[in-house]
Amino acid sequence: MRADLLIYNIGQLATLAGPPGPRRGAAMRELGLITDAALAVADDRIIAVGKSDALAATIQPTATLNAGGCAVIPGFVDPHTHLPWVGHRAAEFEMRIGGATYMQIMAAGGGIARTVADTRAASLATLVVETRGRLDRMLAHGTTTAEAKTGYGLNLSDELKQLDAIAELRRAHPVDLVPTFLAAHAVPPEYQGRTEAYVDLIVEELLPAAWAHWQRIGSSSLRPWSQISRATGEVQPAGAIGQDVREADRRAWNAIFCDVFCEAGAFDLAQARRILTAARQLGFGLKIHVDEFASLGGALLAIELAAISADHIVTTPAEHVTRLARSNTIGVALPGTPFGLGQRDYSPARSLIDQGGALALATDLNPGTCWCENMQFILALACRTMRLLPAEALTAATLNAACAIGLGEQIGSLEVGKLADLLLLDADDYRMLAYRFGTNLVRTVVKRGKVMSAA
Ligand SMILES: [Zn+2]
Known part of the structure; x- marks a missing residue:
């Protein structure tokens, strides 16, 4: 499978994968952690999430990003x-x-x-x-x-x-x-x-x-995303997400x-x-x-x-x-x-x-x-x-x-089909975020599949 970007050597990946909708009660503690993980991106979308070895064997990326063993979480x-x-x-x-x-x-x-x-x-x-x-x-x-x-x-x-x-x-x-x-x-x-x-x-x-x-x-201020044709503004067919969901995407954004x-x-x-x-x-x-x-x-x-x-x-x-x-x-x-x-x-x-x-x-x-x-x-x-x-x-x-802003189907977790909005931390454990404070522990921001900043 072709990808624009493969992020590999992720020490701890907090996917927050799970059923649709907000997490309630005790389920708020379930982060869907994967160790030795990788994540593949095409255009602005996540197309694969899994163990580093498995993804390295199946993904042909145009570019790679070595996470160096750090923790990766969804963008805030x-x-x-x-x-x-x-x-x-x-x-x-x-x-x-x-x-x-x-x-x-x-x-x-x-x-x-x-x-x-x-x-x-x-x-x-x-x-x-x-x-x-x-x-x-x-x-x-x-x-x-x-x-x-x-x-x-x-x-x-x-x-x-x-x-x-x-x-x-x-x-x-x-x-x-x-x-x-x-x-x-x-x-x-x-x-x-x-x-x-x-x-x-x-x-x-x-x-x-x-x-x-x-x-x-x-709508004219919306930046295009992968399911919308840049030329016509029409919903494109096929892809990992069904037609009805993509129309819902447009309404949500x-x-x-x-x-x-x-x-x-x-x-x-x-x-x-x-x-x-x-x-x-x-x-x-x-x-x-x-x-x-x-x-x-x-x-x-x-x-x-x-x-x-x-x-x-x-x-x-x-x-x-x-x-x-x-x-x-x-x-x-x-x-x-x-x-x-x-x-x-x-x-x-x-x-x-x-x-x-x-x-x-x-x-x-x-x-x-x-x-x-x-x-x-x-x-x-x-x-x-x-x-x-x-x-x-x-x-x-x-x-x-x-x-809470109606975008639970589009962002907020690292799952196939969602926007590739994620953070590489300057830490190997997500708990460092709450434990340490007052300094910026975000090392690299990836927004819509684009690397915004790097150490
Ligand atoms: Zn207020």
């Missing part, structure tokens, strides 16, 4: 980021660490309003340049696919500008991006005290406009989600339900920020609306955790955020997994509470603060994270 998927913004809030961080209250920070021009003002004032070109730098660092630390939320525009033109930036970057940057429309991130300054009027604006104008805009720019910050001081449960119900009718997938500081019952709303994920889940009552564990909604823990805020309360992720739930991990990358571009650090935090085992954390940051 970061399913919750607020990626496109302009500026920073370093002064606000200093005030907070110095003991300033939220109100004092707001009075000094800090908080989300500051980032909204900076992002509104910036051109699309500036927004793209600042965001590209973050994507470069994410890729260097092993993130090969990320979700990216709007929510620093909070009006029609600036929310669409953020979508434009996401589209431009997914055309131009190796990291694959999945957009989420988060006009319901905060009430903008011009609507202070008139939250209900802003919800009207979201439901009546912003959501339909964002949906229509993404239908125009979304072109999805857009809608999210609401359901929290005291932002949007209440009724407002969140109204926005998300309208979004679902238009065709958006659903995500919700719930229970970061106070529980309004958002986790139950996520289950009720069959949202793909419920994110943060820090102050979630035990009974709601049990309901979440029994649902198809994936809980997304963001331990970088309480860490970033210097707080002590983390998500009850251990309880969610022990009750058979599906957990994913994400950075929550944003300029206010968690400017972290490194999923390796999130794994290290998750193991220490939420008592995840390293294998559970790895599953949460790869396969389950892919499922």
Whole structure:
């Protein structure tokens, strides 16, 4: 069998191979490890995975990569980021660490309003340049696919500008991006005290406009992949995956989600339900920020609306955790955020997994509470603060994270037919990732079958 690339002499390969869908409960510890492994790639796809000797005998590769006995894992998927913004809030961080209250920070021009003002004032070109730098660092630390939320525009033109930036970057940057429309991130300054009027604006104008805009720019910003003809855009016949699955591929890559910050001081449960119900009718997938500081019952709303994920889940009552564990909604823990805020309360992720739930991990990358571009650090935090085992954390940051953005069939594990998104570690054991922290243990990133960086 011909291959473009054969990666061989892999000391420990974490395939995460298994049945479709997210890993739940104890199955999150099953990594499908293969020792003395090899992996073959054609175009952007994995075409063979197995023992090094067996693959060497059957594969004729154009190029080879000697892994030198290191561990290889799937590329990280970061399913919750607020990626496109302009500026920073370093002064606000200093005030907070110095003991300033939220109100004092707001009075000094800090908080989300500051980032909204900076992002509104910036051109699309500036927004793209600042965001590209973050994507470069994410890729260097092993993130090969990320979700990216709007929510620093909070009006029609600036929310669409953020979508434009996401589209431009997914055309131009190796990291694959999945957009989420988060006009319901905060009430903008011009609507202070008139939250209900802003919800009207979201439901009546912003959501339909964002949906229509993404239908125009979304598919044209998709980089081609092996099952799509570069000439015609039509689905190509044959290959390892069936026709229907490939059509599903195209739908999955072109999805857009809608999210609401359901929290005291932002949007209440009724407002969140109204926005998300309208979004679902238009065709958006659903995500919700719930229970970061106070529980309004958002986790139950996520289950009720069959949202793909419920994110943060820090102050979630035990009974709601049990309901979440029994649902198809994936809980997304963001331990970088309480860490970033210097707080002590983390998500009850251990309880969610022990009750058979599906957990994913994400950075929550944003300029206010968690400017972290490194999923390796999130794994290290998750193991220490939420008592995840390293294998559970790895599953949460790869396969389950892919499922949390609707891409569980395309990425997140190293199986035949999936995209060849993988990481060669500077270590011979995947557990080094959670055990060691603060340095980059990713030696080489392979994205869509292309070697991005090498030692
Ligand atoms: Zn967030």
